[in-house]
Amino acid sequence: MAQGVEFDQRTNSFLSWFKSLEGASFSDAIQIVDLRSKNAGRGIVATQDIPADMTLFEIPRKAIINVQTSELPSKLPGVFDRESEAMDVDGDVSPQLDSWSSLILIMIYEFLRGQESQWKAYFDVLPEEFNTPMFWSDSDLDALQASATRGKVGKSEAEEMFRSQLLPVIRSNQSVFMSSEARTDEELIGLAHRMGSTIMAYAFDLENDEDREEEEEDGWVEDRDGKSLMGMVPMADILNADAEFNATENAHINHGEESLTATSLRPIKAGEEILNYYGPHPNSELLRRYGYVTERHGRYDVVEIPWGVAEEALAAQLSVPADVISACKERLDEEELEDVFVLERDTGEPNSDGTFAGPAELKEMPGDLQEQVKAFLKGIKKLKPDLIPDKRKRDEILSDVMLNSLQLLESRYPTSYIEDRMLLKRTDLSDRIRMAVEVRLGEKQLIQEAKALFQSSSNENAGKRVKTST
Numbered sequence: 001m002a003q004g005v006e007f008d009q010r011t012n013s014f015l016s017w018f019k020s021l022e023g024a025s026f027s028d029a030i031q032i033v034d035l036r037s038k039n040a041g042r043g044i045v046a047t048q049d050i051p052a053d054m055t056l057f058e059i060p061r062k063a064i065i066n067v068q069t070s071e072l073p074s075k076l077p078g079v080f081d082r083e084s085e086a087m088d089v090d091g092d093v094s095p096q097l098d099s100w101s102s103l104i105l106i107m108i109y110e111f112l113r114g115q116e117s118q119w120k121a122y123f124d125v126l127p128e129e130f131n132t133p134m135f136w137s138d139s140d141l142d143a144l145q146a147s148a149t150r151g152k153v154g155k156s157e158a159e160e161m162f163r164s165q166l167l168p169v170i171r172s173n174q175s176v177f178m179s180s181e182a183r184t185d186e187e188l189i190g191l192a193h194r195m196g197s198t199i200m201a202y203a204f205d206l207e208n209d210e211d212r213e214e215e216e217e218d219g220w221v222e223d224r225d226g227k228s229l230m231g232m233v234p235m236a237d238i239l240n241a242d243a244e245f246n247a248t249e250n251a252h253i254n255h256g257e258e259s260l261t262a263t264s265l266r267p268i269k270a271g272e273e274i275l276n277y278y279g280p281h282p283n284s285e286l287l288r289r290y291g292y293v294t295e296r297h298g299r300y301d302v303v304e305i306p307w308g309v310a311e312e313a314l315a316a317q318l319s320v321p322a323d324v325i326s327a328c329k330e331r332l333d334e335e336e337l338e339d340v341f342v343l344e345r346d347t348g349e350p351n352s353d354g355t356f357a358g359p360a361e362l363k364e365m366p367g368d369l370q371e372q373v374k375a376f377l378k379g380i381k382k383l384k385p386d387l388i389p390d391k392r393k394r395d396e397i398l399s400d401v402m403l404n405s406l407q408l409l410e411s412r413y414p415t416s417y418i419e420d421r422m423l424l425k426r427t428d429l430s431d432r433i434r435m436a437v438e439v440r441l442g443e444k445q446l447i448q449e450a451k452a453l454f455q456s457s458s459n460e461n462a463g464k465r466v467k468t469s470t
């Protein structure tokens with residue numbers, strides 16, 4: 001079957017299934033569309049002008065896939081009972097599955113049921129492949145260069161969890177997980193990866209009843225520590241997103257008692273895409289969770305500065321051996337020392353229509369990094385008083401250490417900002433390499449802005465020094 005035909009058929013079957021759900025509604029003013037030409041899968045557009053506050057569609061809570069609606073928890077009560085502990089195949093006692101791994105297991109169960117699952121038509125419109133770094137080759141990952149995203153992919157940790165927690169449950173309940181006996185361990189691990197990535201990009205954080213009373217807001221999954229109730233919400237997750245909160249986001253999902261409702265936030269013109277808001281993510285995080293990047297999210301870009309970089313810059317700046325730094329560290333409260341510092345712009349408050357008055361601005365280096373360097377300088381002063389005779393000298397050193405840290409960090413990216421800009425002009429880059437270059441370029445841009453900040457303050461200091469000495 002031609003790819004386009006199958007794609008449309010799946011969309012149509014999903015829509016018919018959705019409309020047939022008790023309590024569901026889908027407005028005649030909207031339509032699910034094929035946005036593959038924009039690399040955005042399916043989306044929803046307005047087919048006619050829509051006023052503000054109109055219900056676009058409604059999803060009965062019973063249609064959500066989670067621990068409350070799937071029959072799996074009742075089939076495997078011991079596995080889902082969060083109060084008890086489980087015994088793994090080696091006889092070790094382990095805590096029960098958290099909400100993240102529970103939902104992966106439920107998704108695997110429902111997927112393996114095929115036609116017998118009430119969510120079959122929904123699974124047919126969920127992705128089989130992802131562009132997130134979890135599925136990239138090493139050479140694609142290398143293109144991220146020194147970006148901290150590279151260390152956040154977590155493939156081996158996820159795999160270890162699947163192997164130690166999910167696989168034993170599936171293998172010891174083969175009659176529950178349909179056709180699982182015909183699948184190899186590797187196939188099941190692959191399926192767990194697929195479901196994990198689907199949850200990452202599609203699942204919603206559903207408030208518990210108590211939370212709902214306190215806070216009437218919805219949210220995409222933020223919490224990965226297993227505490228929140230997560231669920232896959234058919235139709236709500238067909239909405240794509242754009243970056244500026246309120247400005248481009250034109251729909252909102254309200255979490256009601258019996259159902260979730262998508263409502264228009266403002267008038268929407270016929271032909272416009274209905275957009276949700278995924279959050280103020282830097283492109284690196286957008287890539288990690290959703291597998292895409294956009295220029296708009298560049299304003300939220302961040303650079304992580306590892307303490308090791310600042311420490312190296314500090315030792316070099318003062319020409320002190322590593323053991324002096326170690327001696328300082330020992331005198332400080334280790335619990336209070338941070339390992340990583342986040343360089344980020346002040347994105348500012350949006351105007352009343354949700355747009356931003358101007359570009360986000362980098363105003364200073366991370367305050368906690370400056371404080372930690374100062375704490376070390378204080379320690380060094382005790383050991384080597386001549387190096388830091390007064391506050392003026394300390395501030396000078398602090399500013400040089402900041403600048404050197406940025407230079408050191410920048411040198412960890414093998415290509416320059418200019419080279420990356422040139423690279424992006426090429427038309428033969430794969431989607432993954434292009435996204436990786438955009439992520440690292442956004443970080444380099446931020447490092448440059450930070451360097452300019454320190455260079456100008458060094459110049460000012462130098463100016464002041466010249467002024468006082470004349």
Ligand SMILES: C[S@@+](CC[C@H](N)C(=O)[O-])C[C@H]1O[C@@H](n2cnc3c(N)ncnc32)[C@H](O)[C@@H]1O
Pocket residue numbers: 038039040041042043125126127201202237238239240241242289290291292294
């Ligand atoms: C919740 S789903 C939205 C529905 C999705 N388009 C589909 O076809 O199933 C999130 C995924 O949609 C895609 N997406 C959302 N917003 C996008 C955008 N502005 N540009 C490109 N892709 C986008 C990304 O692949 C993301 O992982």
